Amino acid sequence: MPQLEQTSVFASLIFWSFVSFGLLFFLLRKYAFPPLLEILEEREKKIRGDIQGAENLKLEAQTIKQSLERELGAAHERAATIIQMAADESKRIQEKTIQETQARMKQLQKDAEQEIQASRNKLFGEIRGYTAALTISSTEKILRKVIGEGDRKRLADEAIEEALREIGRSKSA
Amino acid sequence: MENPLHHFELHPLVHLTLLGFDISINKAILAMWAGLAAVFILFMIVVRGGLSLVPGKIQSLGEISVDFIRDMVNEYIGADGMKFFPFIATLFFFILACNLVGLIPGSYTLTSQLAVTGAFAGAIFILTLIVGFARHGLHFLSILVPPGIPKVLIPLMVPIEIISQLARPISLSVRLFANMTAGHTVLGVLFALATATALWIGWMPFGFTILINGLEMFIAFIQAYIFTTLTCVYIGDVIKLH
Amino acid sequence: MSQGGGFRKGLGIAYRLGTELLVATMLGAAMGYALDRAIGSEPWFLVAGILLGGAAGCLNVFRAFQEIVQEEDQEEKERTKERDD
Numbered sequence: 001m002p003q004l005e006q007t008s009v010f011a012s013l014i015f016w017s018f019v020s021f022g023l024l025f026f027l028l029r030k031y032a033f034p035p036l037l038e039i040l041e042e043r044e045k046k047i048r049g050d051i052q053g054a055e056n057l058k059l060e061a062q063t064i065k066q067s068l069e070r071e072l073g074a075a076h077e078r079a080a081t082i083i084q085m086a087a088d089e090s091k092r093i094q095e096k097t098i099q100e101t102q103a104r105m106k107q108l109q110k111d112a113e114q115e116i117q118a119s120r121n122k123l124f125g126e127i128r129g130y131t132a133a134l135t136i137s138s139t140e141k142i143l144r145k146v147i148g149e150g151d152r153k154r155l156a157d158e159a160i161e162e163a164l165r166e167i168g169r170s171k172s173a
Numbered sequence: 174m175e176n177p178l179h180h181f182e183l184h185p186l187v188h189l190t191l192l193g194f195d196i197s198i199n200k201a202i203l204a205m206w207a208g209l210a211a212v213f214i215l216f217m218i219v220v221r222g223g224l225s226l227v228p229g230k231i232q233s234l235g236e237i238s239v240d241f242i243r244d245m246v247n248e249y250i251g252a253d254g255m256k257f258f259p260f261i262a263t264l265f266f267f268i269l270a271c272n273l274v275g276l277i278p279g280s281y282t283l284t285s286q287l288a289v290t291g292a293f294a295g296a297i298f299i300l301t302l303i304v305g306f307a308r309h310g311l312h313f314l315s316i317l318v319p320p321g322i323p324k325v326l327i328p329l330m331v332p333i334e335i336i337s338q339l340a341r342p343i344s345l346s347v348r349l350f351a352n353m354t355a356g357h358t359v360l361g362v363l364f365a366l367a368t369a370t371a372l373w374i375g376w377m378p379f380g381f382t383i384l385i386n387g388l389e390m391f392i393a394f395i396q397a398y399i400f401t402t403l404t405c406v407y408i409g410d411v412i413k414l415h
Numbered sequence: 416m417s418q419g420g421g422f423r424k425g426l427g428i429a430y431r432l433g434t435e436l437l438v439a440t441m442l443g444a445a446m447g448y449a450l451d452r453a454i455g456s457e458p459w460f461l462v463a464g465i466l467l468g469g470a471a472g473c474l475n476v477f478r479a480f481q482e483i484v485q486e487e488d489q490e491e492k493e494r495t496k497e498r499d500d
Contacts, residue, residue: 012195
Protein backbone atom coordinates (compact mmCIF):
# COMPACT_ATOMS: atom_id res chain seq x y z
CA MET A 1 0.00 0.00 0.00
CA PRO A 2 1.75 3.17 -1.17
CA GLN A 3 0.11 5.26 1.53
CA LEU A 4 2.07 3.30 4.15
CA GLU A 5 5.22 2.55 2.17
CA GLN A 6 5.92 5.81 0.41
CA THR A 7 7.14 7.58 3.52
CA SER A 8 9.12 10.16 1.59
CA VAL A 9 6.00 12.19 0.76
CA PHE A 10 4.62 12.27 4.31
CA ALA A 11 6.45 15.40 5.38
CA SER A 12 5.27 17.27 2.33
CA LEU A 13 1.66 16.09 2.65
CA ILE A 14 1.42 16.91 6.35
CA PHE A 15 3.14 20.25 5.96
CA TRP A 16 1.00 21.44 3.07
CA SER A 17 -2.27 20.13 4.46
CA PHE A 18 -1.64 21.94 7.75
CA VAL A 19 -0.63 25.14 5.98
CA SER A 20 -3.63 24.97 3.67
CA PHE A 21 -5.95 24.16 6.54
CA GLY A 22 -4.62 27.16 8.42
CA LEU A 23 -5.11 29.41 5.43
CA LEU A 24 -8.64 28.14 4.82
CA PHE A 25 -9.42 28.54 8.53
CA PHE A 26 -8.17 32.13 8.48
CA LEU A 27 -10.04 33.05 5.29
CA LEU A 28 -13.35 31.42 6.20
CA ARG A 29 -13.27 32.78 9.74
CA LYS A 30 -12.64 36.25 8.44
CA TYR A 31 -14.88 36.41 5.37
CA ALA A 32 -17.40 33.59 5.25
CA PHE A 33 -18.63 32.59 8.70
CA PRO A 34 -19.46 35.90 10.36
CA PRO A 35 -22.02 37.09 7.78
CA LEU A 36 -23.59 33.64 7.51
CA LEU A 37 -23.89 33.22 11.27
CA GLU A 38 -25.21 36.74 11.55
CA ILE A 39 -27.94 36.18 8.98
CA LEU A 40 -28.94 32.94 10.71
CA GLU A 41 -29.20 34.73 14.05
CA GLU A 42 -31.08 37.57 12.46
CA ARG A 43 -33.58 35.22 10.87
CA GLU A 44 -34.06 33.33 14.10
CA LYS A 45 -34.61 36.59 15.90
CA LYS A 46 -37.09 37.66 13.26
CA ILE A 47 -38.93 34.37 13.46
CA ARG A 48 -39.01 34.61 17.22
CA GLY A 49 -40.30 38.17 16.83
CA ASP A 50 -42.93 37.04 14.34
CA ILE A 51 -44.08 34.31 16.67
CA GLN A 52 -44.21 36.82 19.51
CA GLY A 53 -46.20 39.20 17.31
CA ALA A 54 -48.61 36.49 16.31
CA GLU A 55 -49.08 35.56 19.93
CA ASN A 56 -49.71 39.19 20.83
CA LEU A 57 -52.27 39.42 18.06
CA LYS A 58 -53.91 36.29 19.33
CA LEU A 59 -54.10 37.74 22.82
CA GLU A 60 -55.52 40.96 21.46
CA ALA A 61 -58.12 39.07 19.44
CA GLN A 62 -59.09 37.18 22.56
CA THR A 63 -59.53 40.41 24.51
CA ILE A 64 -61.63 41.85 21.70
CA LYS A 65 -63.71 38.72 21.58
CA GLN A 66 -64.25 38.81 25.32
CA SER A 67 -65.29 42.44 25.28
CA LEU A 68 -67.60 41.76 22.35
CA GLU A 69 -69.17 38.90 24.21
CA ARG A 70 -69.55 41.10 27.23
CA GLU A 71 -71.21 43.80 25.14
CA LEU A 72 -73.45 41.27 23.48
CA GLY A 73 -74.50 40.00 26.89
CA ALA A 74 -75.17 43.52 28.08
CA ALA A 75 -77.22 44.23 24.96
CA HIS A 76 -79.21 41.08 25.53
CA GLU A 77 -79.84 42.15 29.08
CA ARG A 78 -80.86 45.62 27.99
CA ALA A 79 -83.21 44.24 25.38
CA ALA A 80 -84.75 42.00 27.98
CA THR A 81 -85.22 44.98 30.31
CA ILE A 82 -86.79 47.01 27.56
CA ILE A 83 -89.18 44.22 26.70
CA GLN A 84 -90.01 43.80 30.37
CA MET A 85 -90.60 47.52 30.69
CA ALA A 86 -92.82 47.56 27.62
CA ALA A 87 -94.78 44.64 28.91
CA ASP A 88 -95.18 46.34 32.29
CA GLU A 89 -96.23 49.57 30.62
CA SER A 90 -98.79 47.91 28.42
CA LYS A 91 -100.13 46.00 31.38
CA ARG A 92 -100.38 49.19 33.35
CA ILE A 93 -102.14 51.00 30.52
CA GLN A 94 -104.49 48.11 30.10
CA GLU A 95 -105.33 48.10 33.75
CA LYS A 96 -105.78 51.85 33.76
CA THR A 97 -108.09 51.67 30.81
CA ILE A 98 -110.12 48.98 32.44
CA GLN A 99 -110.30 50.96 35.65
CA GLU A 100 -111.29 54.10 33.80
CA THR A 101 -113.91 52.29 31.86
CA GLN A 102 -115.22 50.73 34.99
CA ALA A 103 -115.21 54.09 36.72
CA ARG A 104 -117.05 55.71 33.85
CA MET A 105 -119.52 52.91 33.79
CA LYS A 106 -120.10 53.35 37.49
CA GLN A 107 -120.47 57.10 36.98
CA LEU A 108 -122.92 56.56 34.15
CA GLN A 109 -124.83 54.11 36.26
CA LYS A 110 -124.87 56.55 39.16
CA ASP A 111 -125.94 59.41 36.87
CA ALA A 112 -128.68 57.28 35.45
CA GLU A 113 -129.79 56.29 38.90
CA GLN A 114 -129.77 59.90 40.04
CA GLU A 115 -131.73 60.94 36.98
CA ILE A 116 -134.18 58.19 37.61
CA GLN A 117 -134.38 59.24 41.23
CA ALA A 118 -134.84 62.88 40.29
CA SER A 119 -137.53 62.18 37.79
CA ARG A 120 -139.21 59.90 40.25
CA ASN A 121 -139.03 62.57 42.93
CA LYS A 122 -140.42 65.10 40.48
CA LEU A 123 -143.13 62.71 39.55
CA PHE A 124 -143.88 62.07 43.21
CA GLY A 125 -143.91 65.82 43.80
CA GLU A 126 -146.29 66.40 40.97
CA ILE A 127 -148.42 63.55 42.06
CA ARG A 128 -148.39 64.93 45.60
CA GLY A 129 -149.32 68.40 44.26
CA TYR A 130 -152.21 67.00 42.31
CA THR A 131 -153.26 64.94 45.23
CA ALA A 132 -153.04 67.96 47.56
CA ALA A 133 -155.06 70.15 45.17
CA LEU A 134 -157.53 67.40 44.74
CA THR A 135 -157.75 66.86 48.47
CA ILE A 136 -158.04 70.56 49.15
CA SER A 137 -160.74 71.07 46.58
CA SER A 138 -162.67 68.05 47.73
CA THR A 139 -162.14 69.03 51.36
CA GLU A 140 -163.31 72.55 50.55
CA LYS A 141 -166.40 71.26 49.01
CA ILE A 142 -167.04 69.11 52.02
CA LEU A 143 -166.19 71.90 54.48
CA ARG A 144 -168.41 74.43 52.69
CA LYS A 145 -171.26 72.15 53.20
CA VAL A 146 -170.36 71.42 56.88
CA ILE A 147 -169.16 74.78 58.26
CA GLY A 148 -171.68 77.66 58.60
CA GLU A 149 -171.37 81.28 57.54
CA GLY A 150 -170.47 82.53 61.09
CA ASP A 151 -167.73 79.95 61.54
CA ARG A 152 -166.37 80.80 58.13
CA LYS A 153 -166.15 84.52 59.15
CA ARG A 154 -164.55 83.78 62.49
CA LEU A 155 -162.03 81.44 60.90
CA ALA A 156 -161.23 84.13 58.32
CA ASP A 157 -160.74 86.70 61.06
CA GLU A 158 -158.52 84.41 62.98
CA ALA A 159 -156.44 83.80 59.90
CA ILE A 160 -156.17 87.53 59.17
CA GLU A 161 -155.16 88.21 62.72
CA GLU A 162 -152.61 85.50 62.64
CA ALA A 163 -151.23 86.89 59.43
CA LEU A 164 -151.05 90.38 60.96
CA ARG A 165 -149.20 88.99 63.96
CA GLU A 166 -146.94 87.28 61.70
CA ILE A 167 -146.14 90.50 59.84
CA GLY A 168 -145.70 92.43 63.10
CA ARG A 169 -143.28 89.79 64.39
CA SER A 170 -141.24 89.89 61.26
CA LYS A 171 -141.24 93.79 61.43
CA SER A 172 -140.08 93.88 65.08
CA ALA A 173 -137.47 91.29 64.25
CA MET B 174 -3.75 -4.96 -15.50
CA GLU B 175 -1.90 -2.57 -13.23
CA ASN B 176 -1.96 -2.75 -9.48
CA PRO B 177 -5.19 -1.01 -8.27
CA LEU B 178 -3.27 0.60 -5.46
CA HIS B 179 -0.78 2.02 -7.89
CA HIS B 180 -2.73 5.25 -8.33
CA PHE B 181 -2.17 6.08 -4.67
CA GLU B 182 1.51 6.56 -5.42
CA LEU B 183 2.72 10.13 -5.49
CA HIS B 184 5.47 11.73 -7.52
CA PRO B 185 6.89 15.15 -6.81
CA LEU B 186 6.02 17.73 -9.42
CA VAL B 187 7.79 20.74 -7.93
CA HIS B 188 10.80 20.04 -5.76
CA LEU B 189 10.94 22.05 -2.54
CA THR B 190 12.75 21.59 0.76
CA LEU B 191 12.27 23.30 4.08
CA LEU B 192 14.67 22.83 6.99
CA GLY B 193 15.88 19.65 5.42
CA PHE B 194 12.38 18.25 4.91
CA ASP B 195 11.19 17.39 1.46
CA ILE B 196 8.05 19.45 0.93
CA SER B 197 7.78 18.92 -2.79
CA ILE B 198 4.42 19.69 -4.30
CA ASN B 199 2.71 16.65 -5.79
CA LYS B 200 -0.66 15.68 -7.23
CA ALA B 201 -2.31 15.19 -3.82
CA ILE B 202 -1.50 18.73 -2.79
CA LEU B 203 -2.66 20.21 -6.07
CA ALA B 204 -5.95 18.31 -5.78
CA MET B 205 -6.37 19.53 -2.22
CA TRP B 206 -5.77 23.11 -3.32
CA ALA B 207 -8.35 22.75 -6.06
CA GLY B 208 -10.88 21.46 -3.54
CA LEU B 209 -10.15 24.16 -0.98
CA ALA B 210 -10.25 26.85 -3.66
CA ALA B 211 -13.68 25.57 -4.70
CA VAL B 212 -14.86 25.76 -1.06
CA PHE B 213 -13.52 29.27 -0.65
CA ILE B 214 -14.96 30.49 -3.96
CA LEU B 215 -18.36 28.98 -3.16
CA PHE B 216 -18.41 30.76 0.18
CA MET B 217 -17.34 33.99 -1.45
CA ILE B 218 -20.17 33.68 -3.97
CA VAL B 219 -22.57 33.17 -1.09
CA VAL B 220 -21.47 36.18 0.94
CA ARG B 221 -20.33 38.41 -1.92
CA GLY B 222 -23.48 40.33 -2.77
CA GLY B 223 -24.51 40.67 0.85
CA LEU B 224 -26.92 38.24 2.42
CA SER B 225 -30.65 38.70 2.52
CA LEU B 226 -33.20 37.45 5.01
CA VAL B 227 -34.95 35.64 2.19
CA PRO B 228 -32.18 33.42 0.86
CA GLY B 229 -31.59 32.42 -2.72
CA LYS B 230 -30.59 28.90 -3.67
CA ILE B 231 -26.86 29.24 -3.15
CA GLN B 232 -27.31 31.23 0.03
CA SER B 233 -29.61 28.51 1.37
CA LEU B 234 -26.92 25.93 0.69
CA GLY B 235 -24.36 27.95 2.60
CA GLU B 236 -26.80 28.62 5.42
CA ILE B 237 -27.86 25.00 5.72
CA SER B 238 -24.27 23.79 5.94
CA VAL B 239 -23.32 26.44 8.48
CA ASP B 240 -26.49 25.88 10.48
CA PHE B 241 -25.88 22.14 10.46
CA ILE B 242 -22.37 22.54 11.85
CA ARG B 243 -23.56 25.10 14.35
CA ASP B 244 -26.19 22.66 15.66
CA MET B 245 -23.54 19.96 15.89
CA VAL B 246 -21.18 22.22 17.81
CA ASN B 247 -23.90 23.35 20.19
CA GLU B 248 -25.13 19.85 20.78
CA TYR B 249 -21.82 18.15 21.52
CA ILE B 250 -19.67 20.91 22.99
CA GLY B 251 -22.36 22.90 24.75
CA ALA B 252 -22.56 26.53 25.70
CA ASP B 253 -18.96 27.33 24.83
CA GLY B 254 -19.29 25.55 21.52
CA MET B 255 -19.36 28.62 19.32
CA LYS B 256 -15.74 29.38 20.26
CA PHE B 257 -14.80 26.25 18.36
CA PHE B 258 -17.19 26.83 15.49
CA PRO B 259 -14.68 28.26 12.99
CA PHE B 260 -12.29 25.39 13.64
CA ILE B 261 -14.95 22.69 13.40
CA ALA B 262 -16.55 24.20 10.32
CA THR B 263 -13.21 24.59 8.55
CA LEU B 264 -12.37 21.00 9.46
CA PHE B 265 -15.65 19.80 7.97
CA PHE B 266 -15.25 21.69 4.72
CA PHE B 267 -11.57 20.77 4.47
CA ILE B 268 -12.27 17.05 4.77
CA LEU B 269 -15.35 17.23 2.60
CA ALA B 270 -13.47 19.08 -0.14
CA CYS B 271 -10.57 16.60 0.00
CA ASN B 272 -12.97 13.64 -0.08
CA LEU B 273 -15.01 14.99 -2.96
CA VAL B 274 -12.21 16.27 -5.13
CA GLY B 275 -10.75 12.77 -5.18
CA LEU B 276 -13.84 11.49 -6.98
CA ILE B 277 -12.85 13.39 -10.10
CA PRO B 278 -11.05 10.85 -12.29
CA GLY B 279 -7.33 11.47 -12.43
CA SER B 280 -7.37 13.52 -9.24
CA TYR B 281 -6.16 12.45 -5.79
CA THR B 282 -7.78 12.05 -2.39
CA LEU B 283 -5.61 13.58 0.28
CA THR B 284 -7.69 11.91 2.99
CA SER B 285 -6.72 8.47 1.68
CA GLN B 286 -3.27 9.19 3.15
CA LEU B 287 -3.06 7.79 6.68
CA ALA B 288 -0.23 10.23 7.38
CA VAL B 289 -2.58 13.16 6.75
CA THR B 290 -5.62 11.82 8.61
CA GLY B 291 -3.30 10.71 11.40
CA ALA B 292 -1.71 14.13 11.60
CA PHE B 293 -5.11 15.78 11.83
CA ALA B 294 -6.40 13.31 14.40
CA GLY B 295 -3.19 13.75 16.40
CA ALA B 296 -3.46 17.51 16.23
CA ILE B 297 -7.07 17.30 17.42
CA PHE B 298 -6.00 14.97 20.24
CA ILE B 299 -3.33 17.47 21.34
CA LEU B 300 -5.90 20.27 21.06
CA THR B 301 -8.27 18.40 23.37
CA LEU B 302 -5.40 17.92 25.85
CA ILE B 303 -4.60 21.64 25.75
CA VAL B 304 -8.26 22.60 26.17
CA GLY B 305 -8.65 20.10 28.99
CA PHE B 306 -5.63 21.26 30.96
CA ALA B 307 -6.43 24.92 30.32
CA ARG B 308 -9.95 24.45 31.63
CA HIS B 309 -9.45 22.13 34.55
CA GLY B 310 -5.73 22.23 35.37
CA LEU B 311 -4.42 19.01 36.89
CA HIS B 312 -7.95 18.04 37.77
CA PHE B 313 -8.25 17.21 34.08
CA LEU B 314 -6.43 13.92 34.79
CA SER B 315 -9.59 12.72 36.52
CA ILE B 316 -10.89 12.02 33.02
CA LEU B 317 -8.92 8.78 33.38
CA VAL B 318 -11.04 7.73 36.34
CA PRO B 319 -14.66 7.15 35.43
CA PRO B 320 -17.04 8.53 38.05
CA GLY B 321 -18.62 6.18 40.53
CA ILE B 322 -16.30 3.19 40.30
CA PRO B 323 -14.97 1.37 43.38
CA LYS B 324 -11.44 2.41 44.47
CA VAL B 325 -10.19 -1.16 44.02
CA LEU B 326 -10.87 -0.97 40.31
CA ILE B 327 -8.95 2.26 39.74
CA PRO B 328 -5.59 0.54 38.94
CA LEU B 329 -7.45 -1.51 36.34
CA MET B 330 -9.58 1.31 34.98
CA VAL B 331 -6.78 3.83 34.49
CA PRO B 332 -4.87 1.77 31.87
CA ILE B 333 -8.14 0.91 30.18
CA GLU B 334 -9.07 4.59 30.07
CA ILE B 335 -5.61 5.53 28.76
CA ILE B 336 -5.95 3.01 25.94
CA SER B 337 -9.51 4.15 25.33
CA GLN B 338 -8.45 7.81 25.07
CA LEU B 339 -5.47 7.01 22.87
CA ALA B 340 -7.59 4.79 20.65
CA ARG B 341 -9.85 7.71 19.81
CA PRO B 342 -7.54 9.65 17.49
CA ILE B 343 -6.30 6.41 15.96
CA SER B 344 -9.78 5.16 15.15
CA LEU B 345 -10.66 8.64 13.94
CA SER B 346 -7.82 8.68 11.43
CA VAL B 347 -7.99 5.01 10.46
CA ARG B 348 -11.72 5.24 9.75
CA LEU B 349 -11.39 8.14 7.37
CA PHE B 350 -8.31 6.74 5.68
CA ALA B 351 -9.79 3.24 5.31
CA ASN B 352 -13.09 4.42 3.90
CA MET B 353 -11.48 6.74 1.41
CA THR B 354 -8.90 4.20 0.33
CA ALA B 355 -11.47 1.42 -0.03
CA GLY B 356 -13.82 3.55 -2.07
CA HIS B 357 -11.16 4.77 -4.40
CA THR B 358 -9.63 1.35 -4.79
CA VAL B 359 -12.98 -0.06 -5.86
CA LEU B 360 -13.44 2.86 -8.23
CA GLY B 361 -9.93 2.40 -9.60
CA VAL B 362 -10.44 -1.32 -10.20
CA LEU B 363 -13.78 -0.77 -11.93
CA PHE B 364 -12.42 2.04 -14.05
CA ALA B 365 -9.40 -0.05 -15.02
CA LEU B 366 -11.73 -2.90 -15.98
CA ALA B 367 -13.87 -0.57 -18.03
CA THR B 368 -10.91 0.77 -20.01
CA ALA B 369 -9.08 -2.55 -20.33
CA THR B 370 -11.91 -4.65 -21.73
CA ALA B 371 -13.63 -4.51 -25.08
CA LEU B 372 -16.51 -2.09 -25.48
CA TRP B 373 -19.22 -4.78 -25.60
CA ILE B 374 -18.41 -5.81 -22.04
CA GLY B 375 -16.62 -2.69 -20.87
CA TRP B 376 -19.83 -0.70 -20.39
CA MET B 377 -20.74 -2.87 -17.44
CA PRO B 378 -17.88 -1.92 -15.10
CA PHE B 379 -18.21 1.62 -16.39
CA GLY B 380 -21.84 1.70 -15.31
CA PHE B 381 -20.77 0.41 -11.94
CA THR B 382 -18.15 3.13 -11.79
CA ILE B 383 -20.86 5.76 -12.10
CA LEU B 384 -23.00 4.02 -9.50
CA ILE B 385 -20.13 3.62 -7.04
CA ASN B 386 -19.15 7.21 -7.69
CA GLY B 387 -22.59 8.29 -6.47
CA LEU B 388 -22.21 6.10 -3.41
CA GLU B 389 -18.73 7.47 -2.80
CA MET B 390 -20.05 11.00 -2.88
CA PHE B 391 -22.44 10.05 -0.12
CA ILE B 392 -19.64 8.37 1.84
CA ALA B 393 -17.50 11.48 1.37
CA PHE B 394 -20.21 13.45 3.19
CA ILE B 395 -20.73 10.81 5.85
CA GLN B 396 -17.04 10.52 6.61
CA ALA B 397 -16.57 14.28 6.84
CA TYR B 398 -19.60 14.34 9.11
CA ILE B 399 -18.30 11.56 11.36
CA PHE B 400 -14.85 13.08 11.61
CA THR B 401 -16.17 16.48 12.65
CA THR B 402 -18.87 15.05 14.94
CA LEU B 403 -16.32 12.98 16.80
CA THR B 404 -14.01 15.98 17.05
CA CYS B 405 -16.90 17.85 18.67
CA VAL B 406 -17.61 14.91 20.98
CA TYR B 407 -13.96 14.73 22.09
CA ILE B 408 -13.75 18.49 22.69
CA GLY B 409 -17.06 18.33 24.53
CA ASP B 410 -15.80 15.49 26.70
CA VAL B 411 -12.74 17.38 27.88
CA ILE B 412 -14.83 20.49 28.54
CA LYS B 413 -17.56 18.71 30.47
CA LEU B 414 -15.17 16.18 32.10
CA HIS B 415 -17.76 13.39 32.51
CA MET C 416 -28.06 17.93 4.60
CA SER C 417 -30.60 18.36 7.34
CA GLN C 418 -32.95 16.02 5.49
CA GLY C 419 -32.69 12.31 6.18
CA GLY C 420 -30.86 13.05 9.42
CA GLY C 421 -31.85 9.70 10.89
CA PHE C 422 -30.31 7.74 8.05
CA ARG C 423 -27.18 9.86 8.11
CA LYS C 424 -26.81 9.38 11.84
CA GLY C 425 -27.45 5.68 11.54
CA LEU C 426 -24.70 5.29 8.98
CA GLY C 427 -22.41 7.43 11.09
CA ILE C 428 -22.99 5.14 14.04
CA ALA C 429 -22.42 2.02 11.99
CA TYR C 430 -19.12 3.35 10.70
CA ARG C 431 -18.04 4.46 14.14
CA LEU C 432 -18.71 1.33 16.11
CA GLY C 433 -16.92 -0.88 13.60
CA THR C 434 -13.51 0.67 13.99
CA GLU C 435 -13.79 1.56 17.65
CA LEU C 436 -13.41 -1.96 19.04
CA LEU C 437 -10.72 -3.08 16.60
CA VAL C 438 -8.53 -0.03 17.02
CA ALA C 439 -8.61 -0.13 20.82
CA THR C 440 -7.69 -3.83 20.89
CA MET C 441 -4.88 -3.33 18.40
CA LEU C 442 -3.59 -0.36 20.36
CA GLY C 443 -3.63 -2.34 23.61
CA ALA C 444 -1.77 -5.18 21.90
CA ALA C 445 0.78 -2.82 20.38
CA MET C 446 1.42 -1.10 23.69
CA GLY C 447 1.79 -4.46 25.44
CA TYR C 448 4.12 -5.71 22.75
CA ALA C 449 6.25 -2.58 22.94
CA LEU C 450 6.48 -2.88 26.72
CA ASP C 451 7.45 -6.56 26.39
CA ARG C 452 10.18 -5.69 23.91
CA ALA C 453 11.47 -2.95 26.16
CA ILE C 454 11.85 -5.03 29.32
CA GLY C 455 12.01 -8.53 27.79
CA SER C 456 8.99 -10.02 29.47
CA GLU C 457 7.32 -11.63 26.46
CA PRO C 458 4.47 -12.36 26.23
CA TRP C 459 2.80 -11.14 29.42
CA PHE C 460 2.33 -7.50 28.64
CA LEU C 461 1.08 -8.41 25.17
CA VAL C 462 -1.64 -10.58 26.74
CA ALA C 463 -2.52 -7.90 29.29
CA GLY C 464 -2.50 -5.29 26.55
CA ILE C 465 -4.92 -7.25 24.38
CA LEU C 466 -7.26 -7.74 27.34
CA LEU C 467 -7.11 -4.11 28.43
CA GLY C 468 -7.40 -2.96 24.83
CA GLY C 469 -10.49 -5.09 24.34
CA ALA C 470 -11.95 -3.62 27.50
CA ALA C 471 -11.13 -0.11 26.31
CA GLY C 472 -12.76 -0.90 22.97
CA CYS C 473 -15.90 -2.10 24.74
CA LEU C 474 -15.85 1.07 26.81
CA ASN C 475 -15.64 3.22 23.69
CA VAL C 476 -18.43 1.30 22.03
CA PHE C 477 -20.48 1.65 25.21
CA ARG C 478 -19.84 5.41 25.25
CA ALA C 479 -20.77 5.78 21.61
CA PHE C 480 -23.92 3.83 22.35
CA GLN C 481 -24.71 6.10 25.30
CA GLU C 482 -24.33 9.14 23.07
CA ILE C 483 -26.75 7.62 20.60
CA VAL C 484 -29.29 6.87 23.31
CA GLN C 485 -28.93 10.39 24.65
CA GLU C 486 -29.42 11.81 21.18
CA GLU C 487 -32.53 9.76 20.63
CA ASP C 488 -33.90 10.81 23.99
CA GLN C 489 -33.29 14.41 23.07
CA GLU C 490 -34.96 13.98 19.71
CA GLU C 491 -37.87 12.22 21.32
CA LYS C 492 -38.19 15.07 23.80
CA GLU C 493 -38.08 17.63 21.03
CA ARG C 494 -40.68 15.73 19.08
CA THR C 495 -43.06 15.46 22.03
CA LYS C 496 -42.49 19.11 22.78
CA GLU C 497 -43.37 20.02 19.22
CA ARG C 498 -46.47 17.89 19.45
CA ASP C 499 -47.47 19.58 22.69
CA ASP C 500 -47.02 23.01 21.14
